[in-house]
Amino acid sequence: AAGVIQSPRHLIKEKRETATLKCYPIPRHDTVYWYQQGPGQDPQFLISFYEKMQSDKGSIPDRFSAQQFSDYHSELNMSSLELGDSALYFCASSPQRRDNSPLHFGNGTRLTVT
Amino acid sequence: AQSVAQPEDQVNVAEGNPLTVKCTYSVSGNPYLFWYVQYPNRGLQFLLKYITGDNLVKGSYGFEAEFNKSQTSFHLKKPSALVSDSALYFCAVRDRGSGNTGKLIFGQGTTLQVKP
Numbered sequence A: 001a002a003g004v005i006q007s008p009r010h011l012i013k014e015k016r017e018t019a020t021l022k023c024y025p026i027p028r029h030d031t032v033y034w035y036q037q038g039p040g041q042d043p044q045f046l047i048s049f050y051e052k053m054q055s056d057k058g059s060i061p062d063r064f065s066a067q068q069f070s071d072y073h074s075e076l077n078m079s080s081l082e083l084g085d086s087a088l089y090f091c092a093s094s095p096q097r098r099d100n101s102p103l104h105f106g107n108g109t110r111l112t113v114t
Numbered sequence B: 001a002q003s004v005a006q007p008e009d010q011v012n013v014a015e016g017n018p019l020t021v022k023c024t025y026s027v028s029g030n031p032y033l034f035w036y037v038q039y040p041n042r043g044l045q046f047l048l049k050y051i052t053g054d055n056l057v058k059g060s061y062g063f064e065a066e067f068n069k070s071q072t073s074f075h076l077k078k079p080s081a082l083v084s085d086s087a088l089y090f091c092a093v094r095d096r097g098s099g100n101t102g103k104l105i106f107g108q109g110t111t112l113q114v115k116p
Helices: none
Strands: A005-008 A010-013 A019-024 A031-037 A046-049 A053-057 A063-066 A074-078 A087-094 A109-111 B001-006 B012-013 B019-021 B024-026 B033-037 B044-050 B056-058 B064-068 B073-078 B085-093 B110-115
Touching: A005 A087, A010 A019, A019 A087, A019 B110, A031 A074, A046 A063, A046 A074, A053 B024, A074 A087, B001 B085, B012 B019, B019 B110, B024 B073, B033 B064, B033 B073, B044 B056, B073 B085
Parallel strands: A010 A109, B012 B110
Antiparallel strands: A005 A019, A019 A074, A031 A046, A031 A087, A046 A053, A063 A074, A087 A109, B001 B024, B019 B073, B033 B044, B033 B085, B056 B064, B064 B073, B085 B110
């Protein structure tokens, strides 16, 4: 079965650079979520989209922005990168925002800021 | 505010023994509860969920979880642990009223170590 695809798997950037992470949800999933997981931490919710509109916002820095496109894929744009942004970034998708449907996670993008 | 607590950073069990990974939650109303497992450098994999009905929920890989409303708990269990079950386990909650967002709130995670 198709899963959530994230690219790239690994990304190394220097401080103050920008990064773009991409997420391709499971087909027919119209809701996308972004999470950040620091070393030894639980995943922290950043932002979500439903039908290409932002549906919720969590602890996402102002330096970050995201959007969902017409084909439902999503991109997380990160600017003025800081050392503390080094983390595993997960995208998840679910169908039709149903409360009882689980989120399906991708394998994540590991961002290292040097 | 919704929150999930996993009181144990690590649980150690011997292969073949039963295992329990604890989770308690604090939400308004009745929540949807989930368990996920994470292997190193991988995404979170869905194990099971509680929506309504029977308090004992069965999931993937022989795992089950027991919902206890009075104790606001949702402990993960398995009758006989395998070495391959060693991983990081997350309990998560989703507010039933979150139809417009659906985000999950995760606990801190519990590392399960199963020794041969």
